[in-house]
Each structure stands twice: as structure tokens, then as C-alpha cells.
Amino acid sequence: MWQAIYDDYQNKDFIVIAIAMDNDIEAARPWIEEAAPTYPVMIDRYHQLADLYNMVNVPQAVWINEDGRIVRPTENAGAFEGFRALNFETMTVPEEVSATVQSSKATYVAAIRDWAEKGEDSVHVFSPNDALAHMDKPDDNIAKAHVLFRLGLYLRQISKNEEADALLKQASELHPHSWSIWRQAADTLDNGLAAGPAFWQRVNELGESHYYKPVDMEGMPTEGPPKG
Amino acid sequence: MATVLTESGPVEVSAGPGLVGELWLARPDTEKVSDWTMKPEGLCKGDICMPVPTDRTDEFVRDDRVNLAAFWQRMNKPLAHSADGDVWVLGEDAEDRTAGLTSLDAPDFALPDLDGKLHSLSDYRGKKVLLATWASW
Incomplete structure (x- = not known):
């Protein structure tokens, strides 16, 4: 998804760093x-970035300028939850939902290109106050959840499965x-x-809540989640 | 031995005898598993020091060892350990994480690529960085 942007703007002091939360x-x-x-891809086995940047899903993105300053805090990287309109018989989503998925992604990519080109003059760069206003901050439960999650993942690797599962469950309950x-x-x-039955059940329980929080950016879809 | 899961991965340290829930490290070892150093004024990170409580000294320091878990709890930072007390995570609290983010200085990190080569965010200072996450799941 990012390679074409990187190809076009790598000479403009722009780089993509992709992080696999795996x-x-x-x-x-x-x-x-x-x-x-051709850009760096790092593996974040313990989701350290989620702890540092208060991330909750993939794909998410943070825009960081040449001075290491955050100009757009953690946000959904242009994904629209079209999968929620999936028809399980035909395994397709309605055309208009599919179009929204495409336009959402295209709008986000265009915004990144604008920033790569214009830097601080891009309309998509937030002022410090706007960056703070768009930032979701972690609370004590979230901080604790990351600790339990990290321990649970490690214990799973050393085959202490029962203990691991209890910790991972507790982490998810603290940070739903x-x-x-x-x-x-x-x-x-x-x-x-x-994406088994338990995933779909959890998605259905979202109701009117979003799976991907809408991006505050002109041209982005503002409607509620599509219905299946 | 105890394993502490630090941000740069699991670190093995020798742990002295104690109850489950205590983490008795040799004084120099606190630096291997955290940003904190034992000094005469207490456990310190930069200019900040957490003194040893005078009425409960034995819970915090003993001979040449420090119960890092007691300090962590005293500082209200999140921690967790395996039921057998062999594996530990010493986390950062929400207040510190929030301060890191609201400074708007992007928190630095170092993570490996597929070949195991470490990259830090700060390696790319001077460039606009799009930090983008994804996952196989």
C-alpha cells in the first residue's frame, strides 16, 4: 500500500516505516x-508500539516530522470497515460499501502524498493544539493491560498455555x-x-460503534458502520 | 534466575531468594531490566529518586540486593509476574505514557527487521516518517 508513495517521495526526505504487530x-x-x-519493515513481537503510542488496531499510522515531532497522532490509516457489510452467502459487500472502502484509502494516501510534498505547509499537518486534541490518551487499565498482554504472549511461547490464556483474556477485558x-x-x-465466529460475534456486539475509528480528514466517510 | 521482559526483549538476571511477588536483584542489575539505578538516595532515573521507605527498609533493600518489584509497586507502575515468579514484566504507567505522547516528541523505540537488524525511530531524524502498523492476523 505504501510502496508507491515511498518510491515517489523518498528523495523528498520522506520515509515509510512499517511495523508488523506480530x-x-x-x-x-x-x-x-x-x-x-524497499522501506524498512520491523517486527514488533510484543506490541511495544501499541503501548508507546496507544494503538488499538491495525492499520494505524502516526505522522512524524523531520524534527521527530508528532504532526498527526495515532489514527486509523484510512481503513473503512466495509467488511461489516459482508454477505456470508455471496461473500461480497455491496458495491457502494466497496466504493467507500476504496475512496477512504485513496483519500488517506492522497493526504500522505500532500504532506510528503509540502511538509509543514500541508493542510493535513496538525498544529500542536490540534494534535493534542486528536490524541487518545491511555489510562491505568490500558497501561496494566499492556503488561499482562506481554507476559501472556511470552508464557504462551514457553507453553504455559493455561496461565497465558488467562492473562491475555484479562488484558483484553482491561482494554476492550x-x-x-x-x-x-x-x-x-x-x-x-x-476471523472465526468469535471475531464476528465481537464485531456484531459493536453495534453502532466503529471498528475503525473515522479519520478526521476532509473527504473521509463520516457515516456510521455499514450493516451486514 | 528470573526473566524480565523488557522493551528490547527478554533479559535473564539472577534473582535472590524471596517470596513469590518479590524480585531481588543484585544492585547493578536494575539497569539491565529498567531505566532505574540504585544510588545512596534511593532508586533513581535521571534526577528523580524514589527513596527507600525508612519504616519498611527490609521490603526494599537487603544486603547487596534490591527488591525492584517493591519499588515498582511503590511508584504505582504496572507489573506482572508468572505464577511461579520466574517471568516478569515491569511496565510504564499511564501518566508517563501520556506525558511522552503529549510532549509531541515521538517516543523512540528500537525494533528488529526480518534479518534481526535493529532500527530506531531516531535513526530517521531529518526525514518525515510515516509510521504505519499492520499485522498478519
Whole structure:
């Protein structure tokens, strides 16, 4: 998704750093080798970035300027939750929902290009006050959840499964908005996706709440989640 | 031995005898698993020091060892350990994380690529950085 932008703007002091939030490096490897990006891809086995930047899902993004300052804090990287309108018989989503998914992504990519080109003059760069206003801050439960999550992932690796599962469950209960915590801990299907019946049930329980929080950016969809 | 899961990965340290829930480290070892150093004035990070409570000294320091877990609890920072007390996570509290973010200075980190080579965010100072997450799941 980012390679074309990187190709066009790498000479403009712009770089993409992709972070795989994957406890199992081998699960991430084929995706990286297939895409073979020329920008750096790092593996965040313990979701350290989620703890540092208060992230709750993928894909999320942070825009950081040449001085290491945050000009757009953690936000959904242009994803629209079109999958919520999936028809399980035809395995398709309605055309208009699919169009919104595409336009949402395109709007976000165009904004990044604008920033890569214009830097601080881009309309998408927040003032410090706006950056703070758009920032979700962690609370004590979230801080505790990250600690339990990290311990749970490690104990799972050393096959203390029962203890690990209890910690991962507790982490998710303390930080229910984090889909990363829930999905990393969940059972996966044969295709590697944590998208079994338990996932769909949890998505359905969202009701009118968003799976991907809308991005505050002109041209982004503002409607509620699509219905299946 | 105890394993402490630090931000740069698991670190093995020798842990002295104690109850489950205590983490008795040799004084120099606190630096291997945290940003905190034992000094005469207490456990310190930069200019900030957490003194040893005078009425409960034995819970915090003993001979040449420090119960890092007691300090962590005293500082209201989140921590967790395995039931057998062999694996530990000493986390950062919400207030510190929030301060890191609201400073708007992007918190630095170092993570490996597929070949195990470490990259830090600060390696890319001087460039606009799009930090973008994804996952296989």
C-alpha cells in the first residue's frame, strides 16, 4: 500500500516505516517477502508500539516530522470497515460499501502524498493544539493491560498455555477497545486470520460503534458502520 | 534466575531468594531490566529518586540486593509476574505514557527487521516518517 508513495517521495526526505504487530515472526515473514518493500519493515513481537503510542488496531499510522515531532497522532490509516457489510452467502459487500472502502484509502494516501510534498505547509499537518486534541490518551487499565498482554504472549511461547490464556483474556477485558490485543490472542483460521465466529460475534456486539475509528480528514466517510 | 521482559526483549538476571511477588536483584542489575539505578538516595532515573521507605527498609533493600518489584509497586507502575515468579514484566504507567505522547516528541523505540537488524525511530531524524502498523492476523 505504501510502496508507491515511498518510491515517489523518498528523495523528498520522506520515509515509510512499517511495523508488523506480530508475535510470530514466521506469520509476518511471507507477507513481507511477497511485498518486498524497499522501506524498512520491523517486527514488533510484543506490541511495544501499541503501548508507546496507544494503538488499538491495525492499520494505524502516526505522522512524524523531520524534527521527530508528532504532526498527526495515532489514527486509523484510512481503513473503512466495509467488511461489516459482508454477505456470508455471496461473500461480497455491496458495491457502494466497496466504493467507500476504496475512496477512504485513496483519500488517506492522497493526504500522505500532500504532506510528503509540502511538509509543514500541508493542510493535513496538525498544529500542536490540534494534535493534542486528536490524541487518545491511555489510562491505568490500558497501561496494566499492556503488561499482562506481554507476559501472556511470552508464557504462551514457553507453553504455559493455561496461565497465558488467562492473562491475555484479562488484558483484553482491561482494554476492550484494543482489537490488536484481542486478535493477537485469538485462535486463527487456516488462512492465518483471527476471523472465526468469535471475531464476528465481537464485531456484531459493536453495534453502532466503529471498528475503525473515522479519520478526521476532509473527504473521509463520516457515516456510521455499514450493516451486514 | 528470573526473566524480565523488557522493551528490547527478554533479559535473564539472577534473582535472590524471596517470596513469590518479590524480585531481588543484585544492585547493578536494575539497569539491565529498567531505566532505574540504585544510588545512596534511593532508586533513581535521571534526577528523580524514589527513596527507600525508612519504616519498611527490609521490603526494599537487603544486603547487596534490591527488591525492584517493591519499588515498582511503590511508584504505582504496572507489573506482572508468572505464577511461579520466574517471568516478569515491569511496565510504564499511564501518566508517563501520556506525558511522552503529549510532549509531541515521538517516543523512540528500537525494533528488529526480518534479518534481526535493529532500527530506531531516531535513526530517521531529518526525514518525515510515516509510521504505519499492520499485522498478519
